[in-house]
Amino acid sequence: MTAEQVGAAVVGGDLDGVLFDIDDTLVDTRSAFGTAMATVAAVYLPHVPAQQYAEVLAVWRRDAGGHYRAYTRGDLPFRRQRHLRANELQETFGGQPVAEEKFDAWDAVFEAAFEGAWTPHDDALAAIDAIVGAGVAVGALSNASSGYQTRKLECAGLAHVPMLVGVDTLGFGKPDPRVFLEACRRLGTAPSRTLYVGDELDFDARAALAAGLQAVWIDRPGSRRGGSYIEDPALAAGEGIRVVTTLAEIVPLVVEP
Ligand SMILES: [Mg+2]
The missing domain is CATH 3.40.50.1000 (HAD superfamily/HAD-like)
Known part of the structure; x- marks a missing residue:
């Protein structure tokens, strides 16, 4: 065609x-996620160079685990899907998983950067x-x-x-x-x-x-x-x-x- x-x-x-x-x-939103990803990567994936942040953003947006779509089907709570996606990033880029009791802090870093970039x-x-x-x-x-x-x-x-x-x-x-x-x-x-x-x-x-x-x-x-x-x-x-x-x-x- x-x-x-x-x-x-x-x-x-x-x-x-x-x-x-x-x-x-x-x-x-893609640009806002870019800002958020660079901010969380600097804190939680400090060994990842800034030149790789575009790749971090791509993994986030692709959501290969389908967690966001599971949320939109009503199958996962919002916080849970975001935590799973955060740990997908940690695993993909060689970081430690973010424990349940530490996730609120991760999310606060993410959210402040994300909202500031809308x-x-x-x-x-x-x-x-x-x-x-x-x-x-x-x-x-x-x-x-x-x-x-x-x-x-x-x-x-x-x-x-x-x-x-x-x-x-x-x-x-x-x-x-x-x-x-x-x-x-x-x-x-x-x-x-x-x-x-x-x-x-x-x-x-x-x-x-x-x-x-x-x-x-x-x-x-x-x-x-x-x-x-x-x-x-x-x-x-x-x-x-x-x-x-x-x-x-x-x-x-x-x-x-
Ligand atoms: Mg859309």
Whole structure:
């Protein structure tokens, strides 16, 4: 499939609403994780040189053990998944495991650095303003908890995007279709007239489409995770999922010229 064909998958009909994923869609979470990883590695993996921090970040984002996804299925508590991921890093890079009684300290180092680095993607605000300005409703649906994500949106200067559904709303997250339908209900739009925009092809775009919404996969350059993540633009387009590389490309799909 050519690049032109990839770009030709259609978002059809009038849209009344746009639901956004937050992490790595509106907020530059990858960069914030980069800051957090460098900070925890300096303390807990002091033998790892700074030149290797990009690798530490890649292991964190890939989450080969699937712990974050287990959390979003409701199978692991938040703290437990993060502890398992912390120890996955320790093991991968030759550090000592972080004991249960020491994990709060690890998490405090991580969280302070992570939260301090929450910033929006530089295309987010303009796209949201254009969509809202055209009278189209916007909201957020995320697999983290609602309170945490509300704070993240505030810190990133996106407090005017309402956080509609988090993993705590129904007790599970994407890709379950019920979370998409609940987000549409709260947004006040019919699923078929609602567009979902997210950076994970399977848990965001494919899942939204399966729930009856329209779907865009934002495949930002250099942002893929690898490993078990499905990240194939041709596959997406073949399934009727529009692929974009910036949020600016969303605006003409939503706003009448
Ligand atoms: Mg995301």
